[in-house]
Amino acid sequence: MDRHQLAKESPIGVVLFGGLLLFAAVFYHIDELLLLDNPVGPALALLLDGTPALALVVAGYWLWCSPFDPKGRWTVSTWTVAGSVAGGLVIGGTIGVRLYEGRPLVEPVFPLLTGLGMGGVAGAVAGYFNARAKQDARRAAVLTDALSFVNSVIRHDLLNDLTAIRGHADVLAEDHRPESVDVISRKANEATERIETSRSIVETVTGNGSFEPIDLVAVVEAVTAQTRETTLATVTTDCPETAMVRANDGLESIVDNLVENAVEHAEGAEPRVHVTVSQTAGTVRLTVADDGPGIDQATARTLFDNASGDASGLSIVDRLVAAYDGTVWATPRSRYDGLGAPEWDETGGTVFVVDLPAV
Template identity: 80%
Template sequence: MESARVAEESPAGVMLFGGLLLFAAVFHHVDELLLLDNPVGPALALLLDGTPAVVLVLAGYRLWQSSLNPAERWTVSTWTVVGSVAGGLVIGGTLAVRAYEGRPLVEPVFPLLTSLGVGGVAGAVAGYFNARAQRDARRAAVLTDALSFVNSVIRHDLLNDLTTIRGHADVLAEGHRPESVETISRKTDEATERIETSRSIVETVTGDGALEPVDLTVPIEEVAAQTRETTLATVTTDCPETATVRANRGLRSIVDNLVENAVEHAEGTEPRVHVAVTQTDETVRLAVADDGPGIDEATARALFDDSSGAASGLSIVDRLVAAYDGEVWAVPRPEYDGLGAPDWDEDDGIVFVVDLPSA
């Protein structure tokens, strides 16, 4: 925390450094300006070594007012110091060689001040473009990762829907069953909704998405109803009337993937899934429990790994929750003592828990 504060305030160091150089230049030349009959020479010298100092003061001020983050500000400030030191060492080295050779040094302070100032300005410019280049590179990497991620999201989420549509289309072709027509229509609408949601997911993952108050209970009830219609699972919910979090349309993907995962890993031909929401003044907690065989803690931690680059349902949840400044984890159901735990007799299953900031 202390290092971050130092980096944030590093532009003040650039301004201070420039101010010290300017003071040194004025102090060095003021006697010449006052005593010499022709002050043109000292005035030109002050212009040469004072101007870079003024530029450094202005550069530090602009850096202070810029949108660069603390790390980028620290980069610019560091390059400024390195450039100034490099310039001073070059001129200081030539002066040292002359002194070693026994040559007279005529006003050595003037070229030294000039080199320090010019080197600092050059370093500030180089540091600024370096920081911008690093930002652009990070931005490009994030965008590339986001596009790959969303492509995997679409493939993962839509594959299940389109497979269902295809199956019912085959049934419809053979038996002309009206319920299949209804299912095709519903799943097509759901696929369309997922595609429209993908834009929110892109913006969320890249950090450009505008977050707004969203009622978490709405997608929960929608997903629960959909799951009851399309599977043999018994899905129960325990939610308040409203539970508002800061999110966007991608919130539904979190609920959808957690419930889908719970149904897939629940036990028996009629699996049970329980979805509960509890809230405090600061957070809203979503808990999704199943009655499956359960897993150990190490396996639970590995569930959210997306290092392969392919988006599983749980890695989608992990990325979106992180973008919403929340937390997600999994615990064996017998070890979950939070509110909203299902009242089941069996000591098995797993609970996925998501904490999101209240809106």
């Protein structure tokens, strides 16, 4: 299980931990409740150490159903465990002191269970506010990145499209040329698509996107066809007929950014990029490989952790993939098996890998 999946399912650990404490409390007090003539004392004791344990079970279930992302879930879960450990250490410390001093101990399990439970509840509350603060900070950063991306698209890509439209419109005005009509029509359509894509990206990275089944193969073919028209790079593909994932127009930005990044880092008079799409049980994999100088394994492991705030690059890819419940990572091409690329020099090159849930 990878870290993303472990963080996503961490609330289950909170539920199990709370359930274990609750079971221990009931098991410890059940004999007293059944055997004593006056069960009020044991009932109150069970209320004191059982209620926090039950609260942890409820908190874990709530966390599982909450809108927290995996990072937020992991934060609350780890704070819960840390709080419980701290509470247990405090009570355990007092018990240890009494033992060291030779004092008699009366029911040490009861205060220990209470300390573990109350510490866990306190940790869960603290973790909730900590996760909320981090989530709000991430949302602010995401919104900034998204707005920066839209600005980048409008200033660069869309400006280029409109410049081409204006130039060919001038040519068409001077001399009726059918090829200019085709360019104007194509560039106008591309400009419209970029505006729609920008809106989808903003909605997706801010958590307001709506998703539908989209054919990743069709997106790859469209992006690589356009790349071949605008660069000198040799772009090859290896794709099945279809590969459906749940996404929106932002999926095109993932492919476009990774292909553009590969073209920029490819080397030689004829730089080469190879794009593949494959599908296994429940997962669709996109790989984008180049024949550039590559990166070392240590850099590859932290590439997306240290992605810059440039919203038109790897940062947006990382955020969009996460929004689609996928994972993205990079590796030196020599360390990636099963690429299926043409015979390239194995000493260089980088592979970017995106795994998305299949529909």
